[in-house]
Amino acid sequence: YKLAQEMPGITVVGVDLHIGSQLTDLEPFEEAFVRLAGLIKTLREDGHNISQIDLGGGLGVRYSNEQPPTISSYAALVDKVFGTLGCQLIFEPGRALVADAGILLSRVIEVKESTPHRFVVIDAAMNDLLRPALYEAWHRIDPVREAPAEAAREIVDIVGPVCESGDILGRARPMSFLASGDLVAIRTVGAYGAAMSSNYNTRPPAAEVMVFGNQTAAVRPRIGLDDLIGQDELPQWLLKSTSVRDGHSAR
Ligand SMILES: Cc1ncc(COP(=O)(O)O)c(C=O)c1O
Structure with missing residues (x-):
């Protein structure tokens, strides 16, 4: 001072x-x-x-x-x-x-036999929510369509589709039966969710939808693979050395 x-x-x-x-x-x-x-x-x-x-x-x-x-x-x-x-x-x-203001909505892709628990593979992954992979953070995961209280539950690992052994969103969770196409909500992701996300495995960012009462708005619209890959620029010097030979054109 x-x-x-x-x-x-x-x-x-x-x-x-x-x-x-x-x-x-x-x-x-x-x-x-x-x-x-x-x-x-x-x-x-x-x-x-x-x-x-x-x-x-x-x-x-x-x-x-x-x-x-x-x-x-x-x-x-x-x-x-x-x-x-x-x-x-x-x-x-x-x-x-903001933590409680966000949920990550994800769809079950498939349910795979594994030991000790079956894998419920969802279309959200560690690139969308890094906290569980990064420091074993625990987020509540609920099926969007609630099963009746008396429905049977099984212990499952809820995992993403990224080719990493750490791509686990919820380990050993007692869940009512989930099948492909079902939606799950990963809770309390309004903080350190999207802000820590990445495009790892060429995965476009999750779209973000703001909900207020019965109003909704896509505040971060979904972008496709072409948009994501289209963000890259090839350096001119590389283009010069390869374009004539390989028939590539500059963007
Ligand atoms: C300087 C500073 N301020 C504020 C924050 C926000 O912290 P929190 O989300 O725990 O309130 C952080 C995050 O670590 C920080 O480093």
């Missing part, structure tokens, strides 16, 4: 903190906030004008049976620690705002 204050063109205005994501307990927030308040006090004593505090994100959500703090208990903590400092507060919540 001392160095920054002495630099031309730099005005020190505040402090910024982000301690992690999917926190389901207020304790680490409290510990960090109290330390930050201490730092602000020290900075002010040293003559820095601290008028803004950016508290980052990190508030967790409920994927299965986690009990994340409520927004109001988080707000009460913020008020307790920073309420009297007279600063503008800035927040960067991601997951807590």
Whole structure:
């Protein structure tokens, strides 16, 4: 801060903190906030004008049976620690705002015999939702057409069609019988779903549909393989060396 204050063109205005994501307990927030308040006090004593505090994100959500703090208990903590400092507060919540706003809708392609569980192969894959493959994250998966409560259930692995052993969306899930063509909904993907998706295996991005009451809109329309491949450009120098010989033309 001392160095920054002495630099031309730099005005020190505040402090910024982000301690992690999917926190389901207020304790680490409290510990960090109290330390930050201490730092602000020290900075002010040293003559820095601290008028803004950016508290980052990190508030967790409920994927299965986690009990994340409520927004109001988080707000009460913020008020307790920073309420009297007279600063503008800035927040960067991601997951807590949007995770529950998204589901990944996918269709069963086929059901394959395997051990220890049958594979239910769906048309969504690790490129659409990376979290389970990346860090064994658990997302609830529900059949769109609910089976009656008394319907038989079997334990299945719900997997994608990508040629990777890690392409598993839900491992060992008790599901009512699923057949090709059935739809499943993968829950709580509004955060770290589409934003972490890729085109691995030349898979176009999933279309995104916004739903509000009975209104729907394709907010990210589906693109086809040609559109995806058409994003690539061949370098002129490569075209020059191959076009005449192989009859290719520049795009
Ligand atoms: C600096 C910063 N702010 C905000 C966020 C959003 O975090 P979350 O989605 O856990 O609220 C992140 C994500 O890690 C981050 O790195």
